[in-house]
Amino acid sequence: MSGATPAFNVLWLQSGGCGGCSMSLLCADTTDFHGQLRQAGINLLWHPSISLQSGRELVDMLQAIVDGQLRLDALCIEGALLRGPHGTGRFHMLAGTGIPMTHWVQQLAAQARHVVAVGSCAAWGGITAAGDNLTDACGLQYLDATPGGLLGAAFRSRSGLPVINIAGCPTHPSWVLDSLMALAANGFTEADLDTLGRPRFYADQLVHHGCTRNEYYEYKASAEKPSDLGCMMEHMGCKGTQVHADCNTRLWNGEGSCTRAGYACIACTEPGFQEPGHPFHETPKFAGIPIGLPTDMPKAWFVALASLSKSATPKRVKVNAVADHLVVKPVARKTTLK
Amino acid sequence: MPRLLVGPFNRVEGDLEVTLDVQQGRVASAHVNSTMYRGFEQILQDKQPHDALVFVPRICGICSVSQSVAAARALADLGSIEVPPNGQIVTNFILATENLADHLMHFYVFFMPDFTHASYARHAWHGEAVARFAPQTGSQTRAATAARQRWFTLLGTLAGKWPHTQCIEPGGSTRAVDAAERIRLLAKVREFRGFLESQLFAAPLEFISSLDSEAALLRWLAEDPLKGDLRMFLTLAQDTGLRHLGPGPGRYLSYGAYPQPGAGFAFAPGVWHAATQTLNAVDAQAIREDATHAWLSDSGGPRHPIQGITQPEPDKPAAYTWNKAPRLDGAVLETGAIARQLASAHPLVRELVGSYGGTVFTRVVARLLELARVVPLMEQWLMQLRPGEAFCVPAQLPSEGTGVGLSEAARGSLGHWMTVQGGRIASYQIVAPTTWNFSPRDAAGTPGALEQALVGAPVLEGETTPVAVQHIVRSFDPCMVCTVH
Numbered sequence: 001m002s003g004a005t006p007a008f009n010v011l012w013l014q015s016g017g018c019g020g021c022s023m024s025l026l027c028a029d030t031t032d033f034h035g036q037l038r039q040a041g042i043n044l045l046w047h048p049s050i051s052l053q054s055g056r057e058l059v060d061m062l063q064a065i066v067d068g069q070l071r072l073d074a075l076c077i078e079g080a081l082l083r084g085p086h087g088t089g090r091f092h093m094l095a096g097t098g099i100p101m102t103h104w105v106q107q108l109a110a111q112a113r114h115v116v117a118v119g120s121c122a123a124w125g126g127i128t129a130a131g132d133n134l135t136d137a138c139g140l141q142y143l144d145a146t147p148g149g150l151l152g153a154a155f156r157s158r159s160g161l162p163v164i165n166i167a168g169c170p171t172h173p174s175w176v177l178d179s180l181m182a183l184a185a186n187g188f189t190e191a192d193l194d195t196l197g198r199p200r201f202y203a204d205q206l207v208h209h210g211c212t213r214n215e216y217y218e219y220k221a222s223a224e225k226p227s228d229l230g231c232m233m234e235h236m237g238c239k240g241t242q243v244h245a246d247c248n249t250r251l252w253n254g255e256g257s258c259t260r261a262g263y264a265c266i267a268c269t270e271p272g273f274q275e276p277g278h279p280f281h282e283t284p285k286f287a288g289i290p291i292g293l294p295t296d297m298p299k300a301w302f303v304a305l306a307s308l309s310k311s312a313t314p315k316r317v318k319v320n321a322v323a324d325h326l327v328v329k330p331v332a333r334k335t336t337l338k
Numbered sequence: 339m340p341r342l343l344v345g346p347f348n349r350v351e352g353d354l355e356v357t358l359d360v361q362q363g364r365v366a367s368a369h370v371n372s373t374m375y376r377g378f379e380q381i382l383q384d385k386q387p388h389d390a391l392v393f394v395p396r397i398c399g400i401c402s403v404s405q406s407v408a409a410a411r412a413l414a415d416l417g418s419i420e421v422p423p424n425g426q427i428v429t430n431f432i433l434a435t436e437n438l439a440d441h442l443m444h445f446y447v448f449f450m451p452d453f454t455h456a457s458y459a460r461h462a463w464h465g466e467a468v469a470r471f472a473p474q475t476g477s478q479t480r481a482a483t484a485a486r487q488r489w490f491t492l493l494g495t496l497a498g499k500w501p502h503t504q505c506i507e508p509g510g511s512t513r514a515v516d517a518a519e520r521i522r523l524l525a526k527v528r529e530f531r532g533f534l535e536s537q538l539f540a541a542p543l544e545f546i547s548s549l550d551s552e553a554a555l556l557r558w559l560a561e562d563p564l565k566g567d568l569r570m571f572l573t574l575a576q577d578t579g580l581r582h583l584g585p586g587p588g589r590y591l592s593y594g595a596y597p598q599p600g601a602g603f604a605f606a607p608g609v610w611h612a613a614t615q616t617l618n619a620v621d622a623q624a625i626r627e628d629a630t631h632a633w634l635s636d637s638g639g640p641r642h643p644i645q646g647i648t649q650p651e652p653d654k655p656a657a658y659t660w661n662k663a664p665r666l667d668g669a670v671l672e673t674g675a676i677a678r679q680l681a682s683a684h685p686l687v688r689e690l691v692g693s694y695g696g697t698v699f700t701r702v703v704a705r706l707l708e709l710a711r712v713v714p715l716m717e718q719w720l721m722q723l724r725p726g727e728a729f730c731v732p733a734q735l736p737s738e739g740t741g742v743g744l745s746e747a748a749r750g751s752l753g754h755w756m757t758v759q760g761g762r763i764a765s766y767q768i769v770a771p772t773t774w775n776f777s778p779r780d781a782a783g784t785p786g787a788l789e790q791a792l793v794g795a796p797v798l799e800g801e802t803t804p805v806a807v808q809h810i811v812r813s814f815d816p817c818m819v820c821t822v823h
Binding site for chain 2: 014015016017018019020021022023024026027028029030031032033034035044048049050051052053054055056057058059082085088090091092093094095096097127128130131132134135137169170225226227247251252253254255256257258259260261262263264266268279280281324325
C-alpha cells in the first residue's frame, strides 16, 4: 500500500462529547501517527482537531458527501447525539450552518459505507446521558443497552453492517486504529462484532485479564482505601471481572490501566456505565457479598472459594493489600525453584 | 453592515461559531457562540460528592486532569482534607504533564497550521511553513505528535490512562511511586526536554526562561531567524503583524499554579492590570456569572457561583450562546498562560504586554515560555518525592457543606463550587478558562474578552473565514466543551 493514493475516505465529526476520544487517538503507540494512516490506505477527509479547513470549506465538503459527489467510506462520530430540546436537536447546532448536528449525521450516515461510533457517548449516550438526560442524549444506534438511538435499531450502513461501537470512555487509540485499518482492508464482517456491535478483538476480553493485582484477587486480599495495592473488587467498586475490554493486556499510554494506577474499573466500555446505581468507588453488597460477581461464576462457588482463600492468605499478601507500597517483600530462599 | 457567520471553527476543542459585523475591511463587532450544551452542572445534582471525580474529567478530553484537580480540591475543601506532600507533588506533576501537552499541541497542531494557508503563499517563509506545519504532513507537526505521545506515557504510569484518569483524589494520588520508577519518569521528562531543546527552542530551556526583555529576545532571534520553531514563529509574527493583532481587555486573572507542599505556588496568583502595571490579590468572592445573553435562566441577575443556577432556556430572546459571562468586580478578564506569567512577574512577558498588550503574539510567547519554565520544575518535583511515605490519605466527607476548588488549566483559571446537602450534591457550578475568555456580553452590554479582541481584525476581500480572525481565536487556545460543560 505504501506510495499508493489513500483510498479509504474517513470523515470524523464530534457532537455531544468531550473530544477525549480524539485526544486519546493521538496517543496511539506509533512514532508517526499520520504515516500509519497513510500506510493503511486511509485518507482522513477531515478531523476537527487536525485538519486545516475551517468554516465554509468544511460545510461544502459535507454537502458534497450528502449529495453523493464525494465518497465516504467511514463516518466516525465521537460524542453523543443530542436530540433535545423537544426533539429539535438544538442543543448542538453545527456551527456556521444553523442546522442541528443530528440532522447532518442522519444525512451523512445514509451515504456512508460504514458508520463508526467512537467512544461510549457515540455508542450508548455515555456520560452525556447521565442524570435526568435533559439533553436527550443517545448513541448512534443505542441508548444505553436499548437498540434505537439516533439512527434506529434497523439501521444498516451501505456495507450492510450495523453501527460499529468502539465503546470506551475514552476509547483506546488502538481499538480505533485497528478497526479502521480492518475496515479499510475489507477484513471486517458482522461476525467480528459482539452482540452490542463492539469489535470482538477487544470486547471478547475482560479487564480482569492481565490485572497485576491478580495475586490479591486470588486470596481476596482487598484494598480498603485509595492507593492500596490490594484487589479493588471487594470494597472499591472494581468491575474488572465483568467488563469487556483488554485494558490490562493492551495497555494505555505506554504502560497504564485504571487498576494499575490504583483506581477501580468503572465499566466504561459497557452501556449505562454512567449510572451504576451505587457510588462508583464502592462495591455494592448484599449480606456482605458483592452483588456483581465475576462473569460466569456461580455465587455459591464464589462464596466458598473466597472464604477458603481468605483463610489461606499469606501474610505478605494480606499486609501489602492495605499499603501503597510493598511492606512485606517476597522471601528470597536459597533453593532452586521446584 | 455586512455580516459574516464563521463556523464551524476547528482546531479548537469543541464547537464555536463567530458572527462578525464588518466595516471597511475590519471587524466592527463580534458575537461569540458556543453552540453546544451538555449539562454537567445539572447531571451532577443529587450525585454522591465523591462521584464528581468520575463525571468532571469527562467534561473535557483535552484538559480532563484540570477538571479532576479542581473537583478534588473542592472535595478536599469540603472535607478539610490535608494532602500529603507526595500526593501534592504527584498531582502537580500530572497536571503539569497535561498542561504542557496542551501547550505543545496548541502550537504545533492547532495554531501554526494557519500559516500554511494559501493566502500566505506570497510570503518568503510560506514554503518553510508548509514543510514544517502542514497538517498531517508537516515535519514538525508529525514530530511534535510523536513527542506528545511519548510525553503522555508519563501518565500511563502515574495516572493509568489519559484522558479521564480517576487517580486524583481529594487526599492525593492513588498511584504511589517507588524510587526506581522515579528515575524512569525522570528519563522521560528529559526525553521531552530533548525535543523542546532541539526542535522547538533550539536552545536550552534555562536560556529561554532567562530571556528577560524584548531586546534580548530579538538579539537571540537575529542570530538565526528560522532556527527552531519558536524563532520561526517570531519571524512570522514580525512579518504578519501578530504583535498588535487581537488585543484583549488588559486585565488578567490567575488563581496561582502548582501549589507547593507547605505553602505558596510555583506561579503566584493575582489579577494584573496592564494599564496601571499593578498586581492585586484575587478575590474569588467578587466573581459573578451573568447569563443575560446565554440560553440559560438569568433569574435573580448575576450570581456568585456558590449561588449559581444552570437552567436551559433555549427560546430566550437576545441570547446567542450557551456560555455564561463571568465577571470579577464587574470587569472582563483574560486568563491563560499570559496571566500566569504576568502574575508571577516574568520580566519578558510583563515587558511585551506593556508594549503590545495581550495579543496573538504575546499569548503564544507566554505559552511557549511556560513550556521552558515548567519542565525543569517537574524534574525537581520528582526528586522531592519521598518513596515509602504516603501519597494519598482517605477522604471523609461531611454530609453538609460547601467546597471550592481553584486551579490553573493550560488555558487559564478554572473554578469548581460545590454545595452538599444530605450527603448529595445540591449544586455544582463550574467556571472554566474559556468561559472567561469567550464570554458573551453581560447585562451592561460589555463584550467578552475575545469579542473585544476581534474588533479591528482585518477581513480581506473574499474571505469567508478570515485568517486574522482564526489567529486571534486560536491564540486563546479555546476549549469550548469546558466552557459550556
